[in-house]
Amino acid sequence: MRELINTPLVHVFLTLGVFILSKKMQIKYKSPLLNPILITIIVVICFLLLADIPYEDYERDTQVISFWLAPSVIALGYALYSFLEEIKADFMRIIASMVAGSLTGILSVFMTAYLFGASKATMISLAPKSVTTPIAIEVSKQMGGIPSLTVAFVIVVGVLGAIFGQTYLRLIGVKDPKSVGLSLGATAHALGTASISERGPDFSAFGGLGMALNGVLTAILAPWVIKLMLFLLY
């Protein structure tokens, strides 16, 4: 029985199957809490624990899936390219807000975690929390964080941003599509963007732009900022 369960076929099929079902569920109930990624991760972990399969086996068997993570980061370049005209039209303001947002995101989460006594690995894993997961994983891995923790943090930020982001922005008087899209995309990546998509295509386009730009800037800036902060603090 064990040799039947602990195979690449079962691990890959389980991952795809649960993901498809949870995606269907989210479409039906439309709640940001029913995040398909989160649900799939939890269901797969439960399965592995019940079947007594070590993570190393699952990790090795699903390389056919995770292999595509890096190519999908490269594909983000294609997404960014499709926004180049919009960026050029309002270059200074967009770049200023995105650089400031990216640095704020990295530094504030890093420092707050430090002040509240988090470990070094946790701080590094938190640093890229506002960007889209494939980029966050790359940064975390590269700088000595724990990629799987980073995945969890990114999803939590995304869900929180999707639930509370719009209300908060309204409170501080940010209402136009460009500002709302860029700030939610930069804070809560694809989940933040999805939460404003029903307000119109311009909201989601700028959400996508905020997510792409913050992802690229954080990928470039975070390693240097993390190095500098670790040097200053330890």
Next chain:
Amino acid sequence: MVLIKQIAIFLGFWLLGNLISYITKLPLSGSIIGMLLLVAALELKLIKTRDIKDVANFLLNNMAMFFIPAGVGLMCHYQVLKQEWMSISVAIVVSALLVLTVVGLIMKKRM
């Protein structure tokens, strides 16, 4: 054949990115360098969007799927979450609010 060619282009950018990351010792991963190279190549018209469009859209639309195996690795690290959940939660909420504020207010300001 079309898809295979497009996949090969993506793998080529990845490989090139890895090579540059290795030679320059930059703290950037190969895939991130590959992404920047792709933007440059598209802007300089070295490659056309139709040479990569189908695979690019497939990858972008299914991104969530690809990091599930990494996320499942959480099962090896629940100790960290148990011990540090306080600092983690505070840091996440504070930082998310700050980013929203900074980006929102800079964009709102007339220039």
